[in-house]
Amino acid sequence: MITIDNLNxxxxxxxxxxxxxxxxxxxxxxxxxxTINEGEKVAIIxxxxxxxxxxxxxxxxxxxxxxxxxxxRQGLVDNxxxxxxxxxxxxxxxxxxxxxxxxxxxxxxxxxxITSLCQWLELDQPMTKKVDKLSGGQRQRVTLARALYQxxxxxxxxxxxxxxxxxxxxxxxxxxFSLHKSVIMVVHDRAMAMNSFDRIIxxxxxxxxFDSKHQSxxxxxxxxxxxxxxxx
Amino acid sequence: MQQKCDTQSPLxxxxxxxxxxxTLSIWLIALVIxxxxxxxxxxxxxxxxxxxxxxxxxxxxxxxxxxxxxAIIQTINFAIIGVFCGLVLGAPLALIxxxxxxxxxxxxxxxxxxIFWALLFLQVFGLSPLTGILAIAIPFAATFARVFHDIxxxxxxxxxxxxxxxxxxxSRFSYGKIAQVMPQLMAYTRYRFECALRSSAVxxxxxxxxxxxxxxxxxxxxxxxxxxxxxxxxxxxxxxxRYWCPAKLIGFYLIIACITLVxxxxxxSSLLLRFISQDILPPAFxxxxxxxxxxxxxxxxxxxxxxxxxAMPGAITTITLALLALTTTHFVTLSAHAMTSxxxxxTPLTWLGQLTLLVGRSIPEYILAFIFLxxxxxxxxxxxxxxxxxxxxxxxxxxxxxxNNFPPQQMHINKxxxxxxxxxxxIYPNMMALLFYRFEIIVRETAVFxxxxxxxxxxxxxxxxxxxxxSNALVLITCTALLNVAIDIISRRLLALPQTSQASC
Numbered sequence: 001m002i003t004i005d006n007l008n009x010x011x012x013x014x015x016x017x018x019x020x021x022x023x024x025x026x027x028x029x030x031x032x033x034x035t036i037n038e039g040e041k042v043a044i045i046x047x048x049x050x051x052x053x054x055x056x057x058x059x060x061x062x063x064x065x066x067x068x069x070x071x072x073r074q075g076l077v078d079n080x081x082x083x084x085x086x087x088x089x090x091x092x093x094x095x096x097x098x099x100x101x102x103x104x105x106x107x108x109x110x111x112x113x114i115t116s117l118c119q120w121l122e123l124d125q126p127m128t129k130k131v132d133k134l135s136g137g138q139r140q141r142v143t144l145a146r147a148l149y150q151x152x153x154x155x156x157x158x159x160x161x162x163x164x165x166x167x168x169x170x171x172x173x174x175x176x177f178s179l180h181k182s183v184i185m186v187v188h189d190r191a192m193a194m195n196s197f198d199r200i201i202x203x204x205x206x207x208x209x210f211d212s213k214h215q216s217x218x219x220x221x222x223x224x225x226x227x228x229x230x231x232x
Numbered sequence: 233m234q235q236k237c238d239t240q241s242p243l244x245x246x247x248x249x250x251x252x253x254x255t256l257s258i259w260l261i262a263l264v265i266x267x268x269x270x271x272x273x274x275x276x277x278x279x280x281x282x283x284x285x286x287x288x289x290x291x292x293x294x295x296x297x298x299x300x301x302x303a304i305i306q307t308i309n310f311a312i313i314g315v316f317c318g319l320v321l322g323a324p325l326a327l328i329x330x331x332x333x334x335x336x337x338x339x340x341x342x343x344x345x346x347i348f349w350a351l352l353f354l355q356v357f358g359l360s361p362l363t364g365i366l367a368i369a370i371p372f373a374a375t376f377a378r379v380f381h382d383i384x385x386x387x388x389x390x391x392x393x394x395x396x397x398x399x400x401x402x403s404r405f406s407y408g409k410i411a412q413v414m415p416q417l418m419a420y421t422r423y424r425f426e427c428a429l430r431s432s433a434v435x436x437x438x439x440x441x442x443x444x445x446x447x448x449x450x451x452x453x454x455x456x457x458x459x460x461x462x463x464x465x466x467x468x469x470x471x472x473x474r475y476w477c478p479a480k481l482i483g484f485y486l487i488i489a490c491i492t493l494v495x496x497x498x499x500x501s502s503l504l505l506r507f508i509s510q511d512i513l514p515p516a517f518x519x520x521x522x523x524x525x526x527x528x529x530x531x532x533x534x535x536x537x538x539x540x541x542x543a544m545p546g547a548i549t550t551i552t553l554a555l556l557a558l559t560t561t562h563f564v565t566l567s568a569h570a571m572t573s574x575x576x577x578x579t580p581l582t583w584l585g586q587l588t589l590l591v592g593r594s595i596p597e598y599i600l601a602f603i604f605l606x607x608x609x610x611x612x613x614x615x616x617x618x619x620x621x622x623x624x625x626x627x628x629x630x631x632x633x634x635x636n637n638f639p640p641q642q643m644h645i646n647k648x649x650x651x652x653x654x655x656x657x658x659i660y661p662n663m664m665a666l667l668f669y670r671f672e673i674i675v676r677e678t679a680v681f682x683x684x685x686x687x688x689x690x691x692x693x694x695x696x697x698x699x700x701x702x703s704n705a706l707v708l709i710t711c712t713a714l715l716n717v718a719i720d721i722i723s724r725r726l727l728a729l730p731q732t733s734q735a736s737c
Contacts, residue, residue, distance in 0.1 A: 064397055075390035077412045088391070088407050091399035099403040103411065143394075150396055 089149030274609025288456025314368025322376030343716035564624025592625025
């Protein structure tokens with residue numbers, strides 16, 4: 001599906017991820033080589049500042065044509081309802097005139113689809129409620145629903161469950177798996193990464209530490225990953 | 233730092249702060265130009281006039297004006313249709329405002345005051361509603377373009393990033409950007425509607441059938457009871473906009489406005505043609521049949537004498553008056569804010585202050601200046617006072633809104649100390665930024681006071697219009713606009729203020 005070879009990425013406070021190399025930017029990914037195949041469920045782990053989000057964004061940019069991104073920045077439009085925020089996932093499927101009319105008056109079919117999607121995600125809020133009235137966990141599920149509603153083959157998520165409780169997390173993870181062929185996800189829950197994903201990729205300070213595809217990984221290695229970084 | 237101070241007085245190391253410097257400079261400038269300005273009370277007995285006005289104010293006569301209802305309707309009609317046309321023209325321009333040609337054209341159109349636009353259109357359309365509507369719509373469109381552009385630019389990009397890239401640009405933009413800033417756009421439009429009501433009333437002073445027309449007549453004839461009643465009605469209309477004009481009813485009002493608009497007389501196309509092809513051309517052009525006939529030397533003479541005898545003195549007076557008004561506005565702002573702050577007074581007393589602020593900011597500068605002119609006679613003084621009261625109240629209103637949100641200090645200190653050590657230092661930078669944003673408006677308004685007889689650029693423009701020298705008037709209007717644009721650019725550069733325009737009217 002995607003192969004990256006000796007990738008170097010820079011981060012710039014002004015222009016965000018994947019900036020061009022310049023004086024103000026800092027390098028976050030160093031000589032990274034990686035292949036991800038179709039159908040894989042990949043978890044990316046690593047201490048904060050390891051370059052996970054930058055790598056993920058790069059992957060999304062390369063896979064954009066058939067991938068949906070569920071980003072940590074959420075990008076919800078506070079002034080729009082839950083329905084409209086989720087509908088934003090489907091913008092590319094419709095003509096702009098359809099989208100504009102929908103902004104004023106929702107179409108039945110989409111309203112039905114999105115309502116059932118929300119029930120699936122255990123988001124029992126009125127569809128007309130504005131998203132700035134929602135709690136952190138509810139907002140995160142709206143973001144997730146919007147990514148799911150893109151109905152793409154690949155799901156790329158940056159800690160999409162960080163504000164949810166463990167039980168709900170595992171239920172929603174199953175939903176994500178069932179709706180997508182391939183999943184690439186930054187995960188902070190190490191146990192979940194070990195138990196639910198096919199493959200774990202660990203990053204530290206912008207370098208690949210290990211890849212469970214090529215070597216067997218045990219709990220100790222993962223714990224060590226977080227400890228070394230904490231000392232540093 | 234501490235060790236260094238041992239040998240010398242510690243005050244030697246005390247550096248004067250940025251805002252202290254700015255404040256001192258504007259007061260110094262005002263003191264320096266004060267002797268050159270024409271500030272005096274010409275009226276021989278201002279107290280007699282004042283007594284009459286106060287008597288009028290306490291006995292307002294609401295039934296004295298014959299066409300009162302029509303005047304109110306027309307005032308609102310011009311404002312509603314003007315703002316609507318401004319939106320239709322300005323909102324699309326906001327999307328291409330980054331284009332330097334568009335933004336400079338808008339800056340130029342914005343710099344010409346509604347009254348000057350009206351004076352221009354008056355020559356072509358006469359007292360038709362078209363004059364009033366266009367005079368509001370054109371400068372408002374240019375302002376909408378700029379402010380909407382700023383609002384959209386300042387909004388977050390993160391919704392756009394999460395939208396599928398394959399979606400078309402209209403869908404992405406409407407969901408990711410417009411929907412996000414809609415409340416701000418609506419709030420700004422509401423605010424501009426209030427400004428449009430003020431402008432609409434002021435257009436009455438040059439003959440449009442709005443409240444200002446009857447107000448001017450009443451005051452000029454000394455019918456202060458009638459004038460006071462009109463003023464009270466006007467303030468009440470502005471103070472209650474949110475009750476009589478909720479967002480839902482705007483469409484309804486627009487239709488009503490179009491129906492009740494007085495008939496638009498047919499446009500005399502020969503008049504229009506004559507105006508464009510003859511009247512507004514410099515004499516050297518108008519008399520020449522072909523390009524070869526143009527006498528360039530006479531054109532040069534005409535222009536240089538116009539610039540040296542009218543534009544220059546007018547511009548100097550305009551700047552002098554604006555700088556004096558800036559300093560006085562600073563004074564009024566500080567006092568009005570202190571008068572209304574809940575950190576200084578018990579709550580019931582601050583209501584009185586709030587009412588004063590409402591009255592001060594509701595009455596257009598132009599009408600205030602006109603009233604003070606009746607009181608004090610023709611000099612710069614009425615204009616300075618009017619500008620200071622109106623703008624001071626606007627800034628104080630915004631500052632009080634901000635400072636009243638501060639929670640009181642946990643420390644147990646008395647109110648005056650808290651006010652001067654906690655409240656003032658926190659809001660002062662913002663207050664000064666607002667003051668300098670208003671400076672652009674002060675300059676714009678100053679030019680217009682010429683129509684009331686102060687020798688600013690507007691005075692020369694008005695006299696040229698009444699002498700039917702349209703070409704001269706047009707050149708002077710252009711000079712006024714360029715002066716405004718230049719001052720705006722210079723003040724932004726000097727102060728390095730953040731580029732927001734939401735505070736500007």
